[in-house]
Amino acid sequence: MRFTSSYIPTLRESPADAEVVSHKLLLRAGMVRQLTSGLYCYLPLGLKVINKIADIVRSEMDNAGFQELLLPMVQPADLWKETGRWEHYGKELLRFQDRNARDYCLGPTHEEVITSLVRGEVRSYRHLPVRLYQIQTKFRDETRPRFGLMRGREFIMKDAYSFDADVAGAEKSYAIMKDAYMKIFSRIGLKFRAVEADNGSIGGKFSHEFMVLADTGEDSIVVCPQCDYAANVEVAQNAADVCPCCRARLTRTKGIEVGHVFMLDKKYSEPMRAVFLDEAGSKQVMAMGCYGIGVSRIAAAALEQNHDENGCLFPPPIAPFECVLLNLDCRNMRVNEKIEELYAYLLKAGIDALLDDRDERPGAKFKDADLLGAPMQLTLGGKSLERGVVECKNRRTGEKSEIDLSAFGAAFPAWAAGVRENWGV
C-alpha cells in the first residue's frame, strides 16, 4: 500500500479517554476509533490486523478438521428458554423484541443455535463427530466496558463447537482443539500459557484458558517453572504455593485471556435433546465441547505485551505491514525511482509493505513508522542513495544496518529472516 492513497489517520497525542497502552496505541496508529462506550470502528489498518489474526485462526481450525460456517447473531428467546439461560444469563444478554413482540437476543455465544442446528441434522453415530466453527461479531452488554478493545461490548470472536458420541470422543475433540490453540498463539508470535480455569456461566466439566502474558493483564495466574502446569488463581487457591504435578514452587504472573476451551459434556445437548442412535440402535445424547478465541482482543493483548515509548511492536504475522519503506526525499526523482524498485521487489517477494510516499519531513515519517509498529523499516533518501545503500532498522531491537542496493535482492531475505527470528516466528 501507498501511504498517500491510504486512510491512516495517525494521532500525535492520545485521546484523553484512553487509559491503557493498547487503547492509546490503536487510536494513535489510526487503527480504531471509538463510537461509544464499548463499541469500536475498525479502520483499514486495524482491520488488516484483525484479518491477519483471523486468517491464522482459520487455517489452524481447518487443519484441526473443523469446518467454518456462519450463524445468525440475532437469536430467538425460545432456544435460550430451552437451556434455561434466558432466565439465568443476566443482563449481559441484550434482549429485544421484533415488530410482532417476539423476544430475541443478540448472540453473546452460540451454544443454543449450533445445538439446534446439529440436532436437526444428525441422526446416527455414523455422522459424529461434528466439528464446526465461525468467526463473527458477538455482543455482550458488559456492566463496565473498559480498556478499549480489551473489554468491549461488541467484539470479534472465533467460536467452535464439537459434537461427539460419547465423553471419550468429546475429550478427543477437546484435545485436538487445545493443540490447535497452542499452534495458533505460537504462530501469532505471542508469549502465552494455557491454564486450568473456572467454567463460569458457560458451564461444563472442565476448561482451559489461554493467557497472553502481560503485566497489565486482568487475570492472575500461577505457573510452574518446571512443568506445564499453570492455573488461573480462581481455581488454584488451595495449591497457591506448590505445583500439584511436580511440587515445584509456583510463580504468580498476570495474563490476558484470549482463548478458552470448555468440555461441556451434556450441559446443552441434554436439555435441548441433541440425540442420535448408537450402534445398538439406542438413543444417546451427544457430548459437546465449545472453544472460543477473542480475535479482536488478541490485537489489544499483542500490544499490551509488545510496545515501547515510540509505539507499537507488532509480531510480524499480525502486523498491519511487515515492512515500511520510507522515502525521505520525495522530490528527488532518482530516489523515487529506486524506492519504487524496492517496493516492487518487496511486493513480488510477498512482503506486505507500506510505502511512505508522503511529501513530509523525515522526522514525521520516522515517528509514524515507529508508531505503526511494522517489524521492518527500510529507509532511502538522497544521502543513502549516493552511498548506494538502503538503511534497515529492526523496529523491535532498534538495530540498524545497511544493505547495498546493488545486492538488495540477495541480502534482504537474510535480514528479514533475522527480524522474524527475533520474534520466534
Place this chain on the structure above:
RNA sequence: CGGAGCGUGGCGCAGCUUGGUAGCGCACCUGCUUUGGGAGCAGGGGGUCGAAGGUUCAAAUCCUUUCGCUCCGACCA
C-alpha cells in the same frame, strides 16, 4: 449498580475559585524559505464552552436537572 473524575474548534489543554459574550499548542488552508528524528516566518479559516432549565443588566464561569465518557469497586464464556 456504589464511589471518584471529566465534558471548552479535529486532537491535547488553559480560563471557572473572585460572572463582563473565548484563549494556547498541535493539526488544517495560502505564500515564501526549508527537508535525515514530528521545520521557520507571515497571513488565514474554524468553537459560543455536552444538553435543558434557572439566578443575573450580563453565565464557559453560580444553582438545578439531564446526557455522555473515563477510572476504582461489584460483575465478567
